[in-house]
Amino acid sequence: MLPEQSIQKIINTALRNGGDLAEVYLEDTDRLTLVLDDQKLETATRGSDIGGGVRVFYGQTAAYAYTDDLSEEALLAAAEAAAAAARSTNQARVAVDLTRRIPSVTHPIKRPFDQMSIAEKAALLRQIDQTGRATSSLISQLMTSYTQTSRRVWIYNSDGVWAEDERFMLELRASLVAKRGDALQTITTGLGGQTGLEMLDERDPLTAVKEAAETAVHMLDAKPAPAGEMTVVINNGWGGVLFHEACGHCMEADFITSGASAYAGMVGERVGPDFLTAIDDGTIPNRRGSLRFDDEGTPAQKVTLIENGILKEYMWDLTEARRLGRESTGNGRRQSFRHMPMPRMTNTYIDAGPHDPEEIIRSTKKGLFAKRLGGGQVEIGRGDYVFAVTEGYLIEDGRLTTPVRGATLVGNGPETLRQIDMIGSDLALDPGIGMCGKGQSARVSVGQPTVRVPKLTVGGTDQPISGLMGG
Amino acid sequence: MNHIEVAKSVVKKAAIDGVEAEAYVVSGTQTSVQIRQGEVEKLSYAGSKGLGVRVLIDGKMGYAYTSDFSHDSLDQAVHSALELAEISDADPNRVLPEPKPIVDEDLAIYDSSMDGVSTEEKVVFQKAVEAAALGADERVKVAAMNMYMDSVTEVSLVNSKGFSGAYQSTFSGAYIMVMAIDGDERATGFGYGFGRSLKALDPQKIGRDAGEQAVKLLGGSPVPTQVATVVYTPFAASSLLGALSQALTAKAMQRQRTFLHDKFGEAVASDMVTLLDNGRLPGGFATRPFDDEGNPTGATRLIDEGVFQAVLYDEYSARKDGQVSTGNASRRSHTGPPGLSASNFYIQPGPDSAESLIADVEKGLYVVNVMNTHSINPVNGDYSVSAQGFWIENGKMTHPVNGVTIALPLDQLLYNVSQVANDLTFIPMMGAIGSPTIRVDGVTIGGM
Ligand SMILES: [Zn+2]
Numbered sequence: 001m002l003p004e005q006s007i008q009k010i011i012n013t014a015l016r017n018g019g020d021l022a023e024v025y026l027e028d029t030d031r032l033t034l035v036l037d038d039q040k041l042e043t044a045t046r047g048s049d050i051g052g053g054v055r056v057f058y059g060q061t062a063a064y065a066y067t068d069d070l071s072e073e074a075l076l077a078a079a080e081a082a083a084a085a086a087r088s089t090n091q092a093r094v095a096v097d098l099t100r101r102i103p104s105v106t107h108p109i110k111r112p113f114d115q116m117s118i119a120e121k122a123a124l125l126r127q128i129d130q131t132g133r134a135t136s137s138l139i140s141q142l143m144t145s146y147t148q149t150s151r152r153v154w155i156y157n158s159d160g161v162w163a164e165d166e167r168f169m170l171e172l173r174a175s176l177v178a179k180r181g182d183a184l185q186t187i188t189t190g191l192g193g194q195t196g197l198e199m200l201d202e203r204d205p206l207t208a209v210k211e212a213a214e215t216a217v218h219m220l221d222a223k224p225a226p227a228g229e230m231t232v233v234i235n236n237g238w239g240g241v242l243f244h245e246a247c248g249h250c251m252e253a254d255f256i257t258s259g260a261s262a263y264a265g266m267v268g269e270r271v272g273p274d275f276l277t278a279i280d281d282g283t284i285p286n287r288r289g290s291l292r293f294d295d296e297g298t299p300a301q302k303v304t305l306i307e308n309g310i311l312k313e314y315m316w317d318l319t320e321a322r323r324l325g326r327e328s329t330g331n332g333r334r335q336s337f338r339h340m341p342m343p344r345m346t347n348t349y350i351d352a353g354p355h356d357p358e359e360i361i362r363s364t365k366k367g368l369f370a371k372r373l374g375g376g377q378v379e380i381g382r383g384d385y386v387f388a389v390t391e392g393y394l395i396e397d398g399r400l401t402t403p404v405r406g407a408t409l410v411g412n413g414p415e416t417l418r419q420i421d422m423i424g425s426d427l428a429l430d431p432g433i434g435m436c437g438k439g440q441s442a443r444v445s446v447g448q449p450t451v452r453v454p455k456l457t458v459g460g461t462d463q464p465i466s467g468l469m470g471g
Numbered sequence: 472m473n474h475i476e477v478a479k480s481v482v483k484k485a486a487i488d489g490v491e492a493e494a495y496v497v498s499g500t501q502t503s504v505q506i507r508q509g510e511v512e513k514l515s516y517a518g519s520k521g522l523g524v525r526v527l528i529d530g531k532m533g534y535a536y537t538s539d540f541s542h543d544s545l546d547q548a549v550h551s552a553l554e555l556a557e558i559s560d561a562d563p564n565r566v567l568p569e570p571k572p573i574v575d576e577d578l579a580i581y582d583s584s585m586d587g588v589s590t591e592e593k594v595v596f597q598k599a600v601e602a603a604a605l606g607a608d609e610r611v612k613v614a615a616m617n618m619y620m621d622s623v624t625e626v627s628l629v630n631s632k633g634f635s636g637a638y639q640s641t642f643s644g645a646y647i648m649v650m651a652i653d654g655d656e657r658a659t660g661f662g663y664g665f666g667r668s669l670k671a672l673d674p675q676k677i678g679r680d681a682g683e684q685a686v687k688l689l690g691g692s693p694v695p696t697q698v699a700t701v702v703y704t705p706f707a708a709s710s711l712l713g714a715l716s717q718a719l720t721a722k723a724m725q726r727q728r729t730f731l732h733d734k735f736g737e738a739v740a741s742d743m744v745t746l747l748d749n750g751r752l753p754g755g756f757a758t759r760p761f762d763d764e765g766n767p768t769g770a771t772r773l774i775d776e777g778v779f780q781a782v783l784y785d786e787y788s789a790r791k792d793g794q795v796s797t798g799n800a801s802r803r804s805h806t807g808p809p810g811l812s813a814s815n816f817y818i819q820p821g822p823d824s825a826e827s828l829i830a831d832v833e834k835g836l837y838v839v840n841v842m843n844t845h846s847i848n849p850v851n852g853d854y855s856v857s858a859q860g861f862w863i864e865n866g867k868m869t870h871p872v873n874g875v876t877i878a879l880p881l882d883q884l885l886y887n888v889s890q891v892a893n894d895l896t897f898i899p900m901m902g903a904i905g906s907p908t909i910r911v912d913g914v915t916i917g918g919m
Pocket residue numbers: 244245249435436437
C-alpha cells in the first residue's frame with residue numbers, strides 16, 4: 001500500500017483544523033461470482049473495488065470523505081474535505097508514530113482461491129446442479145452460485161494505530177424450487193466462511209444440496225401453518241438468527257447511547273433465565289463473521305453479552321466508545337470504504353445450556369418446531385421482531401408430526417428472552433452464509449443450541465388449533 | 472476523458488473478432504448528514520465512479536468491473552470479461568440490443584438547484600427535521616437514524632451495436648425514526664421525504680409525521696386471532712407490490728418462479744386492480760430515458776382491471792418469447808450485469824379518499840407499518856408479515872395494535888382487494904413502488 005510517510009502526511013492534513021482523532025482506511029477487494037441458473041452458467045463476473053476514506057473526529061462529530069482513487073493526492077484531497085468540516089476550536093495537531101499491530105488471532109487459509117481454475121469452479125456448480133436435480137423429479141428450478149472474495153484492509157490513525165487485515169470469503173449457495181401441480185416450495189441453502197478452497201474438502205456441497213432438495217420436496221406436503229399463540233421450539237445452528245435479530249441488534253452501542261434500545265441502561269440486570277449465556281465472538285477461527293481487526297483497527301474480541309441471565313456488555317465501535325470515554329469492543333465494521341463504521345455483530349450465539357435437546361421436544365405436548373428459519377427483522381425501539389419459518393413441523397404429544405408452511409414468528413425480543421424455559425446442550429453455529437443488514441450489509445455468523453419458548457405468536461393462514469398451547 | 476469516451480474506448484478494445492461488447496459507467500457525488508440531539512454526528516462526502524464491461528461471444532456472457540480508470544485497469548477488466556465468457560454457456564437469445572430511437576423529452580429527473588445547496592443548508596434542514604419530530608409531542612423522547620442524503624449521478628452507456636447515451640439525475644432524501652416513551656410504554660414512529668432536490672422536501676412534515684405516529688402507536692397491543700379486513704397505507708402496501716413486481720417479470724414466468732406462471736391472460740385480481748409499470752413517468756424515482764442495456768423505457772399495463780395481460784421484459788427474455796423489450800433491464804451498480812426489474816411500478820388510483828375507505832370498514836385493521844417483508848415469496852405467493860397500526864370499529868379507529876401477523880396467499884389477496892383510494896404515493900425501493908391506500912378483505916390476523 002502507500003508508504004508510511006504518505007499516511008502520516010494524510011493524517012496530518014486531516015488534523016490541520018484541529019480534531020481529536022484522524023483515521024485513514026484503505027481497501028482492496030477482488031470478487032469472482034459464478035451463477036448457474038436453468039442448467040446454464042449464465043453469469044460470470046469478476047471485479048475489483050479499490051478505495052479509501054479519511055475520517056476526522058472532533059467532539060461528538062465525525063466527518064468522512066472517501067475516494068476510489070488510492071493515490072496520495074486523492075487521499076490528501078479527501079483529508080482536506082474531512083478537515084474542512086472540523087471546527088477550528090482545537091490547535092492543529094500532529095499524529096504520533098504509527099506502530100503496526102500484530103494480530104492476536106489469525107484465520108489462516110490452506111488452499112488459496114487460485115488453486116482451482118475458473119472452469120473447475122464452474123464444473124463444481126454443474127455438479128451441484130445435477131445432484132440437486134437428480135434428487136427428485138419434483139425439483140423444477142435450481143440456481144447455484146459460487147462467490148469468492150479477497151478483501152484487504154489497512155487502517156491507520158493519529159493515536160498510532162496501524163492494523164492490516166486480509167479476509168478470504170468463500171460462499172456457495174443453492175436456491176431450489178420444488179413443484180407438484182400448483183404447489184410450489186422454495187428453499188435456499190449454502191456453505192460459507194472465512195476460508196480458502198479447503199472448505200470444499202471439509203464440507204460436502206453435494207450432500208448439502210441433496211438435503212435441501214429433499215426438504216423442498218418434503219415441504220410440498222406442508223399444510224398451512226396455524227395462527228395464534230403456542231409453544232415454539234427453535235432448532236440449533238441458524239436458529240440463532242432469532243437472538244441476533246431480536247436481542248443482538250438491541251445491544252449494539254449506537255442504539256444504547258441514543259436511548260433507543262430497550263436494553264439501554266440495563267447492564268447488571270437480569271434479562272433471561274440463569275442458564276442463558278450469550279456471546280459475540282469475532283475471534284472464532286475462520287467463521288464468516290470473524291476478524292483479526294475490525295474496520296477501525298481494534299483487535300477482534302470475545303464479548304460476553306449475557307452471562308447466566310445477567311446483561312454484561314454491549315457491542316461498541318470507536319464512535320460510541322469515545323462518547324463514553326471507554327474502549328471499543330472490536331465491533332466497528334463497515335460494508336466498504338464508501339461507508340462509515342458502526343457497531344455490528346460478528347459471530348453471535350447463545351451458549352450451550354443444561355437440557356437434552358431430545359427431551360425438549362419430548363416434553364412439549366403441543367407446539368411448533370421451527371426447524372429452518374428464513375429471514376427476520378427487528379424494530380429496535382421495542383425489540384419487536386418477526387421471522388419466517390421456512391421449514392416447520394407441528395409438535396404433538398412430544399413428537400414432530402405435520403410439516404407446515406407459511407408460519408411466521410412474532411414477538412418481543414427482551415420478552416422472549418426472559419420466557420425461554422429450556423436451552424439444549426447442542427450448540428451449533430450456522431452454515432456460514434448469513435448477511436446482516438443495518439443500512440449497510442455485513443457478513444455475520446449466528447448460532448445456538450435447541451431453544452424452547454413456551455408462548456409465542458405464530459402467524460399463519462390456518463385457523464387456530466384449539467388448545468395448541470402449553471408445555 | 473469524459474465517461475462516454477471511456478466507455479467507447481473500452482467497447483472498442485473488447486469488440487474484436489465478432490465479440491459484442493457494452494460498457495456502463497456510473498459516476499457522481501454523494502453527501503450524507505446525520506444529526507443527533509441538535510449536533511452533527513456524522514458527515515460524509517464523496518465522488519465515485521465505476522465501470523462495468525459486458526461481452527458476448529456467440530451468446531456466452533462475461534462481465535467485469537473496476538473503479539480504476541487507468542489504461543492497465545481497463546485492459547484488465549476487458550481481459551477478465553473475455554476470459555469469463557469462455558467458461559459460460561451459450562444461449563442464442565443472449566445478444567446486445569440494436570440501438571433504437573430514444574425520445575428526447577424532459578423526464579424531470581435532474582434538478583440543477585441541487586448544485587447550489589451547501590452542506591450547511593443540509594445540516595440545518597436535518598436539524599429542523601429532528602426538532603419538528605421532538606416538538607410534535609412531549610412524549611417523543613429519542614430520535615435515532617436521523618439522516619439526510621443526496622446524490623448527483625451520471626450514467627453513460629455504449630455498446631458495439633452503435634448505441635451511445637448518457638443522462639444525469641439528482642436525488643435527495645431524508646429519514647427519521649423516533650421513540651415515544653410514556654411510562655413503560657414505548658412506540659416507534661418514522662417520517663421520510665424523497666425528491667429530486669432538497670427544495671422538494673418539507674422538514675416540518677417529515678419530523679411531525681414521525682413524532683405523531685410514534686405517539687399514536689403508544690399502548691399498542693395484539694388483537695384476537697381472526698379473519699378481518701385490512702386497510703394498507705401506501706407505505707405498508709409497497710412491500711407487497713415489490714414482491715408482486717418480481718412475480719410479473721418475464722424471467723419469473725419463463726422459469727416458473729412465480730405463482731402467476733400459468734395465469735397469463737386470465738383474471739388474477741379483483742377488477743379494482745390495475746397495475747402499471749412506467750419507466751418514463753415524469754420525475755419518477757426510477758425514471759430514465761433508456762434502460763441499463765440501452766433499450767428505450769416505456770409504459771406497460773401488466774394487470775388491467777384484474778386481467779393479467781403483460782409482463783416486464785429485458786432484451787434476453789423478450790427474444791426468448793419473440794417479444795420486444797419493455798425497457799426493464801436494470802442494475803444496482805456497475806458491479807453486475809443488468810437484471811430484470813420493475814421501474815415505477817404502481818396501482819392505478821381509484822376515485823375515493825383514504826378517509827372514506829376507512830369509514831366503510833365495519834371491523835378491521837388499519838396497517839401503517841409491516842415487518843419482514845423480504846420473506847414475502849413471489850414464487851409460491853406465501854405472504855405473512857407482522858403489522859402495526861390501528862383497530863377499526865364501525866369506521867372509526869379505536870386503539871393502536873401491534874404484535875400481530877397478517878397473512879393471506881398473494882393470489883387470494885389480489886382477488887380480495889375491494890377498494891382502492893386516490894392517494895397514490897411512491898416509495899423509492901428497488902425501482903420505485905407506488906400505491907394508494909387499499910382495502911383487502913378476508914385477511915387472517917394472527918394475534919392473541
Ligand atoms: Zn442483523
